Amino acid sequence: MEALGLLQLDDLAHGLASLSMFPYFDMAHYVVSVMALREQPGALEVSRTSPLACWFSSMLYCFGGAVLSGIMLAEPPVAPLTNSTSVLLASVIWYLVFYCPMDLVYCCAAPLPPRLLLSGMKEVTRTWKVLGGVTQAHGKYKDSLLVMIAVGWARGAGGGLISNFEQLVRGVWKPETNELLKMSYPTKITLIGAVLFALQQTHYLPLQKHHLMLIYTIFIVGNKSRMMLTGSSTSPFSTIEAAVYKTLFTGPSPYAALTGASGSKEPAPASPVGGQNGSPPAKQESETCKKTD
Numbered sequence: 374m375e376a377l378g379l380l381q382l383d384d385l386a387h388g389l390a391s392l393s394m395f396p397y398f399d400m401a402h403y404v405v406s407v408m409a410l411r412e413q414p415g416a417l418e419v420s421r422t423s424p425l426a427c428w429f430s431s432m433l434y435c436f437g438g439a440v441l442s443g444i445m446l447a448e449p450p451v452a453p454l455t456n457s458t459s460v461l462l463a464s465v466i467w468y469l470v471f472y473c474p475m476d477l478v479y480c481c482a483a484p485l486p487p488r489l490l491l492s493g494m495k496e497v498t499r500t501w502k503v504l505g506g507v508t509q510a511h512g513k514y515k516d517s518l519l520v521m522i523a524v525g526w527a528r529g530a531g532g533g534l535i536s537n538f539e540q541l542v543r544g545v546w547k548p549e550t551n552e553l554l555k556m557s558y559p560t561k562i563t564l565i566g567a568v569l570f571a572l573q574q575t576h577y578l579p580l581q582k583h584h585l586m587l588i589y590t591i592f593i594v595g596n597k598s599r600m601m602l603t604g605s606s607t608s609p610f611s612t613i614e615a616a617v618y619k620t621l622f623t624g625p626s627p628y629a630a631l632t633g634a635s636g637s638k639e640p641a642p643a644s645p646v647g648g649q650n651g652s653p654p655a656k657q658e659s660e661t662c663k664k665t666d
Contacts, residue, residue, distance in 0.1 A: 383584075389583065394501055402494070408470055428467055470482075500586055504582075507567060566589055
């Protein structure tokens with residue numbers, strides 16, 4: 374029975390590895406990506422005032438990973454746009470999500486059941502993107518583990534990593550939303566996948582490629598479904614992250630001498646109400662943009 378189970382698991386892994394992403398899985402990726410753009414603050418207004426800027430932002434959401442990984446490998450950043458079929462398909466989905474009569478497409482895809490299915494299919498494409506980036510980098514830099522990890526990470530999470538540039542296209546500048554300052558869950562899980570596939574590619578991880586693809590895909594699809602069903606945005610690695618941070622990165626504060634070695638602190642001078650020149654104090658922006666890949 375155990376041998377039969379292992380044999381069936383191996384067949385499943387081979388079947389997953391030979392699964393084609395076009396057109397259905399790519400369509401799911403485009404739908405979820407364009408919907409994520411539409412749900413950004415001010416995106417609908419931009420779609421009415423400048424459809425070209427809205428379309429360009431949508432293409433960055435859909436092909437940002439391929440664009441960023443191409444730049445890192447000194448390839449033309451417009452290379453992903455040479456696939457006319459994919460660009461046309463993404464453009465049709467962009468138009469339907471933003472401009473469909475009676476908003477039928479968005480209203481049909483936004484509820485939880487269809488969104489759950491589409492998001493699961495999008496997570497499947499993440500495996501192929503990360504693996505594709507690692508394999509592409511391995512073909513040029515066979516002994517550089519760091520390059521393979523970086524390119525695989527960029528290929529799988531490029532939409533989030535270049536989010537500040539995409540925001541500029543829509544006339545928004547929020548440097549505090551830089552993905553490197555506070556990584557979202559998709560960026561974290563993509564980085565982990567890039568590390569795993571790079572280790573497997575360089576034979577440091579004793580796993581066959583199709584088995585790793587199966588394990589990684591099951592994990593990211595299952596965890597994404599759990600997060601959507603429970604409404605939780607907590608990363609499954611939050612406990613490990615907190616432990617590592619407290620162990621390695623919480624040394625003595627460099628500002629301890631400024632606060633007084635004896636523990637006494639001088640009171641801060643009172644600031645006048647209204648701020649400088651009688652103007653009201655600046656209101657800190659607390660809203661952060663949603664992240665995709």
